[in-house]
Amino acid sequence: MIPANAFALTHFQAFLLFAAVISIAFGFLGRxxxxxxxxxxxxxxxxxxxxxxxxAWAMYPFSR
Amino acid sequence: xxxxxxxxxxEATPSQPPxxxxxxxxxxxxxxxxxxLLPGLGHALQRMWGRAVVVFLAVGLLVVAGATMRGxxxxxxxxxxxxxxxxVADLGTGSFYLAARALERDGADVSHAGGDYGTRxxxxxxxxxxxxxxxxxxAARGRKA
Numbered sequence: 001m002i003p004a005n006a007f008a009l010t011h012f013q014a015f016l017l018f019a020a021v022i023s024i025a026f027g028f029l030g031r032x033x034x035x036x037x038x039x040x041x042x043x044x045x046x047x048x049x050x051x052x053x054x055x056a057w058a059m060y061p062f063s064r
Numbered sequence: 065x066x067x068x069x070x071x072x073x074x075e076a077t078p079s080q081p082p083x084x085x086x087x088x089x090x091x092x093x094x095x096x097x098x099x100x101l102l103p104g105l106g107h108a109l110q111r112m113w114g115r116a117v118v119v120f121l122a123v124g125l126l127v128v129a130g131a132t133m134r135g136x137x138x139x140x141x142x143x144x145x146x147x148x149x150x151x152v153a154d155l156g157t158g159s160f161y162l163a164a165r166a167l168e169r170d171g172a173d174v175s176h177a178g179g180d181y182g183t184r185x186x187x188x189x190x191x192x193x194x195x196x197x198x199x200x201x202x203a204a205r206g207r208k209a
Contacts, residue, residue, distance in 0.1 A: 007129045007178075014181040017129065018188070025122040025192055028115050029199050 019048035088205065096201035101158040103193045106200030119196040126189035127160045131167035135182020136174060150183070156190025 009017065027041035099106025104120030107113075131137065138150035154161055164186060173179045 007132045007182075009129075009133070009178060009181070011177055011181075014133075014178070014185075018181075018185070021122050021125055022188070022192070025118055025196070028118040029196060 015052055019045050019052070023048060092201050092204035095204040096197050099197035099200040100156070100193065103158060103160060103196065106197060106204070110200065110203055112200075112203070115196075115199075119193070123157055123160060123189045123193045123196075126185045126192070127157055127164050128167065130182040130185030130189065131164045133178040133182030133185065134168065134170065134173040135179055135184070135186050136172040137161070137164045137168050137186060150187060153187035153190040156192075156194040157186070158193060160189065160193075 023041045023044040026044055027037045031037040031040045095106040095109060098109060099119075102120075103123035104116035104118075106116075107119060108116035136150065138147055138154050140151055142148050142151055154164065157164065172183070174183060
């Protein structure tokens with residue numbers, strides 16, 4: 001059985017998990033050749049990080 | 065199985081979608097529904113093993129993470145439109161919806177960030193599975209996938 005606290009993640013860890021899982025799924029569904037898939041996964045993951053951190057910085061002045 | 069159907073319906077080429085009611089169209093619907101019920105099954109039936117494994121693991125991981133982080137697993141008796149939308153998204157995981165309900169024994173707890181992330185993970189798993197089911201359906205129809 002899976003322990004109740006198996007996924008006690010910080011904000012950033014949850015963000016990384018989300019970005020990685022979705023990038024891999026999109027890469028496999030959207031591209032056929034292995035090389036294209038790897039390029040797509042890396043690019044998608046990079047964009048998730050850039051956009052996510054960018055939005056976090058943009059919201060920072062309004063967080064307090 | 066997929067090869068047999070494609071050989072028996074020469075009218076359905078990748079550039080020409082099958083006519084409604086043809087055997088291939090019915091096969092595509094069955095693939096789509098199978099893919100929704102068990103994430104990855106639609107791709108596995110078409111021997112797209114890599115996609116099948118990735119969809120199964122991605123949806124499964126998001127459901128397990130979402131439920132153990134105590135995200136909200138919406139039910140049919142939601143109070144407002146957002147609850148209904150959440151229910152539709154959660155139902156997108158097919159049979160994994162039942163697994164999410166079974167995993168979340170202590171109920172949802174969105175008073176901390178983990179629970180909120182869990183709710184998003186569960187909804188994302190459902191929408192991702194619906195996207196994968198649509199992809200499997202289109203592949204079964206003969207569209208380039």
